[in-house]
Amino acid sequence: MEYIKKSTNIKTETSVATEQTVKDVIKDIQLNGDEAIHKYEKKFGNNDRTSLRLSEEEIESAIASLTDEQKSLIDNVVERVSNFAKAQLDCLLPLDRDFGDGIRLGHKLIPVETVGTYVPGxxxxxxxxxxxxxxxxxxxxxxxxxACSPANYNGSIHPAIIYGLKQSGVTEIFAIGGAQAIAAMAYGSESVPQVDVISGPGNRFVAEAKRQVFGEVGIDLVAGPSEVVVFADEFSKPDLIAADLLAQAEHDPNARAILIITSKELGENTMLEVEKLLEQFDENSPAHESWNKMGEIIVVDSIQEGIEVCNEFAGEHLHLHLKETEEAVEKIHNYGSLFIGENSSVVFSDKVSGTNHTLPTNRGGRYTGGLWVGSYVKVATFQEITGPGVNTLATHASRQSEMEGLEGHHLSAFKRKAQAEFSK
Structure with missing residues (x-):
């Protein structure tokens, strides 16, 4: 393995300052509700709105400013994302089965009652x-x-975001951003209802706030800046690879764009393509800083070594620019979402294909997938023990409880056993 380009400044740990700032915000909002939310909105977002919640009139006015074409594009996104989520939900089935005479076990699929979504500005x-x-x-x-989103569009939220939220089933929209939005949804305030699950991406303050409130509420995952790992071979096209790397690099100065390739020559050609394309980007684009300090190009000796490196990186987006993809698809297990073939652009998933783009970063793909319909469903078990099943389980449970020295457990099981024998 050889680096043609290596990142110079990878920082994945939350700074002490960020952690403390978020902790202070959360505590203040717990104690002071809306007053504290307004204070931090003014401090961090220059938001001096009197009402945190968007009124129906404000929402209708924003939507009315959109063209039919704009609304049609967003409707298509809603339809495709919803259809994929429905297909996923169809894969989840309730369970109700006998596991012995008189022993009925199973699980129910129960949606959580209240969800708070965060949409970055x-x-x-x-x-x-x-x-x-x-x-x-x-x-x-x-x-x-x-939903909560920063008020960074003329003192409100971008109309297209508002429309997408409404079309997706959101009934209450709040112009709140950052850690204060997460704290408001986690603990509730005079204006913001307390939720059961918080989902959605955000900056480091949002990610840290989600980490700190986890347990009080559920969260989807803690995600950092965007990542893409492109795995390519000697048949790949440097111009396509370069475009795919920069598409993710432009998200954030700390986004990671990584190329793993079996050809040093094509790796070097790709670096030249990236530099050439960057000349066309706006000078303020985050892509410049992201590629300069975080971009990497790694040459591997074989497809097998590339597979091992991909599994080690566990990238958020893994894009296979390989002539033959079957082996990689079979053997790579660590990623947030997989893109098979050079034409399966990550941008399609970012925008409209239907799979979710809220995905694990910082090697989180080793232990979890991304946000999906199952993130909002509780798989809750149940049991009903009757007839012979009572005696079967009570006999075992009472003996085990005696061995463990748990008198209450023994008593509870023993009384059922005695009752079952009496009723014979």
């Missing part, structure tokens, strides 16, 4: 982000879906 209005987090919740059957 960021440098660009990411029109699919709200749909990605909200539409699967609606498909899951969540009764109440609220």
């Amino acid at each position: 960021g440098r660009f209005p990411l029109l699919s982000s709200g749909v990605m987090v909200a539409a699967p919740a609606k498909v899951a059957g969540v009764k109440r879906i609220i």
Whole structure:
């Protein structure tokens, strides 16, 4: 393995300062509710709105500013994301089965009641982000879906984001960003309802806030800046690879764009292509800093070595620019989402294909997948023990409880055993 280009500044740990700032925000909002939310909105977002919640009139006015073409594009995203979520939900089945005479066990699929979705404001209005987090919740059957997003568009939220949220089933939209939005949804305030699950991507303050409130509420996952790993061979096209690397690099200065390739010559050609394409990017694009400090090109000796490196990176997006993909698909197990073949652009998933773009980063693909309809469904078990099943289980449970020295457990099981024998 050889590096043609190596990153110079990878920082994945949360800074002490960020952790403390978020902790202070959360505590203040717990104690002071809306007053504290307004304070941090003014401090961090220059938001001096009197109402945190968007009124129906404000929502209708924003939607009315969109063209039919804009609404049609967003409707297509909602439809495709919803259809994929429905297909996923169809794979989840309730269970109700006998596991012995008189021993009925199973599980139910129960949607959580209230979900809070977070939609980043960021440098660009990411029109699919709200749909990605909200539409699967609606498909899951969540009764109440609220959304928070920074008020960085003329003192409100971008109209296209508002429309996407409404079309995805969100009923309450709040102009709140950052850690204060996460704290508000986790603990509730005079204006913001407390939720059961918080989902959606965000900056380091949002990610840290989700980490800190986990347990008080559920979360989808803690995700950092975007990552793409492109795995290519000697048959790949440097111009396509370069475009795919930069598509993710432009998300954030700390985004990671990594190429793993079996040909040193093509790796070097790709680096030249990236540099040539960057000349066409706006000078303020995050892609410049991202590629300069975080971009990597790694030459591997074989497809097998490349597979091992991909599994080690566990990248958020893994794009296979390989002539033959079968072996890699079979043997690579660590990633957030897999893109098979050079034409399966990550951008398609970012925008409209239907799979979710809220995915694990920082090697999280080793232990979890991304946000999906199942993130909003509880798989809750049940049991009903009757007749012979009572005696079967009570005999075992009472003996085991005696061995463990648990008198209450023994008593509870023994009384059932005695009752079952009496009723014979």
